[in-house]
Amino acid sequence: MKKSFLSLLALVLITVACTPTDDILDDFQVHISPTFYKYVVEIDVEDLANPETPINGTVNISITGPDADAIYNIDGTKNFKVNFGTLQLMVSKDAEPTPSNPLDFKVRFEANGYKRTELNFSIAEEDYYIADNAQMLNLANLPSSIGSTSANGGIDPNTNQLAQPLVVNAGSADSLAKIKLTVPTDVKFLDADGNEIVGKKGGTGLNVNILSLSDTSEAAQAAFPNGTGLIQIVQNEDGTIDTLLLDHAGTFDINMDLDGTPVRAFSGGKTTGGVAARIPIDPDATNEEFNRAYQEGDSVSLMSLSEGDIAWVEDDRSYVVKKDPITSELYFEPTLEHLSYYRRKNRKKFKPVKHYLGVGAYYTPGVSANSGSISGSIRVTYERATRSGRVRRRHVRLRGNFGPDFRINRRKRYASYTQDVPVFHPTSGISSSAFNFSTETHTIGKFEYTVLKMVPKNQPVSIGYRLYCGSSNTLVSPPAGVKMYYRKHNSGAPFAHLYTFTNENLSTTYATFPALEKNEFYDFQARFNDVQKDTLNVQVVDGRVYDVIMPNRACNSLGL
Amino acid sequence: MSKSILSIVLGLVFMAPTVAQDSTAAKKAATDELYPLWQNRHAIAISGGLPGFGLEYAYNLNRSLNLRAGFLAFTFNDFNTDMDISGQSVNVNANLTSTVFDLMLEYQPSTQSSFKLVAGLGYLNNVGLNTLILLNDDIGYGDLVIDNEEIGDIDLTVSWTGIAPYMGFGFGRAVPKKRVGFGIEVGTYYAGGPNVDIDASGMLENTSEEEAELENNLASYAWMPRLMARLAIKL
Numbered sequence: 001m002k003k004s005f006l007s008l009l010a011l012v013l014i015t016v017a018c019t020p021t022d023d024i025l026d027d028f029q030v031h032i033s034p035t036f037y038k039y040v041v042e043i044d045v046e047d048l049a050n051p052e053t054p055i056n057g058t059v060n061i062s063i064t065g066p067d068a069d070a071i072y073n074i075d076g077t078k079n080f081k082v083n084f085g086t087l088q089l090m091v092s093k094d095a096e097p098t099p100s101n102p103l104d105f106k107v108r109f110e111a112n113g114y115k116r117t118e119l120n121f122s123i124a125e126e127d128y129y130i131a132d133n134a135q136m137l138n139l140a141n142l143p144s145s146i147g148s149t150s151a152n153g154g155i156d157p158n159t160n161q162l163a164q165p166l167v168v169n170a171g172s173a174d175s176l177a178k179i180k181l182t183v184p185t186d187v188k189f190l191d192a193d194g195n196e197i198v199g200k201k202g203g204t205g206l207n208v209n210i211l212s213l214s215d216t217s218e219a220a221q222a223a224f225p226n227g228t229g230l231i232q233i234v235q236n237e238d239g240t241i242d243t244l245l246l247d248h249a250g251t252f253d254i255n256m257d258l259d260g261t262p263v264r265a266f267s268g269g270k271t272t273g274g275v276a277a278r279i280p281i282d283p284d285a286t287n288e289e290f291n292r293a294y295q296e297g298d299s300v301s302l303m304s305l306s307e308g309d310i311a312w313v314e315d316d317r318s319y320v321v322k323k324d325p326i327t328s329e330l331y332f333e334p335t336l337e338h339l340s341y342y343r344r345k346n347r348k349k350f351k352p353v354k355h356y357l358g359v360g361a362y363y364t365p366g367v368s369a370n371s372g373s374i375s376g377s378i379r380v381t382y383e384r385a386t387r388s389g390r391v392r393r394r395h396v397r398l399r400g401n402f403g404p405d406f407r408i409n410r411r412k413r414y415a416s417y418t419q420d421v422p423v424f425h426p427t428s429g430i431s432s433s434a435f436n437f438s439t440e441t442h443t444i445g446k447f448e449y450t451v452l453k454m455v456p457k458n459q460p461v462s463i464g465y466r467l468y469c470g471s472s473n474t475l476v477s478p479p480a481g482v483k484m485y486y487r488k489h490n491s492g493a494p495f496a497h498l499y500t501f502t503n504e505n506l507s508t509t510y511a512t513f514p515a516l517e518k519n520e521f522y523d524f525q526a527r528f529n530d531v532q533k534d535t536l537n538v539q540v541v542d543g544r545v546y547d548v549i550m551p552n553r554a555c556n557s558l559g560l
Numbered sequence: 561m562s563k564s565i566l567s568i569v570l571g572l573v574f575m576a577p578t579v580a581q582d583s584t585a586a587k588k589a590a591t592d593e594l595y596p597l598w599q600n601r602h603a604i605a606i607s608g609g610l611p612g613f614g615l616e617y618a619y620n621l622n623r624s625l626n627l628r629a630g631f632l633a634f635t636f637n638d639f640n641t642d643m644d645i646s647g648q649s650v651n652v653n654a655n656l657t658s659t660v661f662d663l664m665l666e667y668q669p670s671t672q673s674s675f676k677l678v679a680g681l682g683y684l685n686n687v688g689l690n691t692l693i694l695l696n697d698d699i700g701y702g703d704l705v706i707d708n709e710e711i712g713d714i715d716l717t718v719s720w721t722g723i724a725p726y727m728g729f730g731f732g733r734a735v736p737k738k739r740v741g742f743g744i745e746v747g748t749y750y751a752g753g754p755n756v757d758i759d760a761s762g763m764l765e766n767t768s769e770e771e772a773e774l775e776n777n778l779a780s781y782a783w784m785p786r787l788m789a790r791l792a793i794k795l
Binding site for chain 1: 690701702703704706710730760762763764765766767769773774777778
């Protein structure tokens, strides 16, 4: 009996010491946070006159500038492509900006039938996410505030000069920006290196194109160089640089080529190597020096921006305002010695007071946890009534993620000769149906900021996203640059931008979304580079984390 | 007649203890004759096996019970190998440690056999396995190369710590009858589910969130086997 009991005990001990093996890695998932890049630049490429209209044809993109080598397409290649209307760029980790060394580069967009668009970027340390718009002007579909005029003159092959004077009358359809250019026969044409351009046998001759911007409309302002609208960098007389919110004046982009070789300057000519221009002055324009309309005998000057230059430069000369005896039109006659953008400014010696202004925005949900940020675009307008009663608006745009601190959100600052009050117009996902808006004033240094405060009307829902790669059972935190879009299920509405993941929120499990309603059903769309993934009919539950199953191609690109 | 029967019964009754005493004394004498050295009750032993190698001290309480205390330890460091996980070549560096302090009671049902049942308590001091997993190769992302150090590594530790009851059986007395004795023992600790610690770095950092999941998956690994051989020397 005792022996039997002992044997049974021994058997039990052996059995319990050998536990059956479970699947140890069952439901165990590797988490990956793609932190091999931090800085993302996102540029929506759109038709300047009709942003909802896609660009016809292929948009060719090139990156230039001192730090161009550090810039890659979001997929880590040098094949820069617009996908879903957006160009996404990233900075390689070994070339990130440092406190004293921002990254400077230029992005050029070219497409057949569109004016070339260039945007300048300067990425400072911790500017992890910069969003902007590249608005391309369709030369076959110009708004009334923009005019494009072309002309051609034959070249005498013996002299490399015009066989006959070439007169070009150009202007915007609304007649608020007009110019008359007269190219004399005794002018020689110089290239970018200052060398005389020699005409070719059977060549096309001198081709002239003038883009006239009345800049009274947002579209015309969007056509300004560098894509920054009326916010332009201006070099002062003493050599210092200001970022200036320009006042209204007709602006002209004058381009010439001789048999395909771009003309940059002139030599010879009766008026010391120049091309004569006649620029009318808008009757509604104000002479800021005397706070009245312009009169015959007043003085004005010119400022220009040449290709490759960073800042507008003030002309050395002032010009007398004349009056046409027949039409009573006021005008001035500058001499153009080189080709670039041109616009009228105050006379050289008049230095109006500069006001240092800025605009910004921030989002505060009113709850302490998971405040996160919201993505969107905000238009700001400075409005002023002219003497005739017309309202002239200067437009500024803010775009990006807006968190609780406006100082680290996208903001803009500039000097201005006038101190109009800005009006905010949130768009693109930040609507008055979901938010209460108010403005505040903050001073940073010499700049006085007007800041838009955005508070959701209802307590926003907090949800999180993860990307799931089934082939490797791996969860991936959305890398910087992943954009989320949404629409109400069965609404038939187009997808609207909801959120963009950036390096600042990669470690955030939840974010708040005032645009979403709790327990409602939505369709979501994730976009990254050329990958798009729809997840339909999802109920939004506060506090839930959603796993979006990624296509194998997207996972393979991450080595998963 | 009845007086005679009563006398005989009474006599038998009073004689029984005398007879029993005589039997117990005889047995003791026989046992003493067989095991003259049990009068020395202390012994030390060296032991080896699972979960380690070590030393013991034993004290014989009586012919059936021995009390022993021991220390076992084992370390195996830097086991290095390459493996393929989900198509990725990874390097695995493993370290195994075991430190156990025991207090056991042996029960021998028969003095004529060295079979024993053992029960007691062990203190497990971080008994477990540590592995460091690192990708062998860099990963390409477009024209960029992400080196494996930037990807990061996963440092995984599975360990048992604390007091664990033990039971087992074997052969061989803790305090041998003769000068030297050999024994074997099989048993198991009940250690409870292990603690899991995941320390991940680089891009894998958030894998640390899977600690609870892995701990849950390993919860059934509560029994820790023990298989020992020992050589005891009576003092």
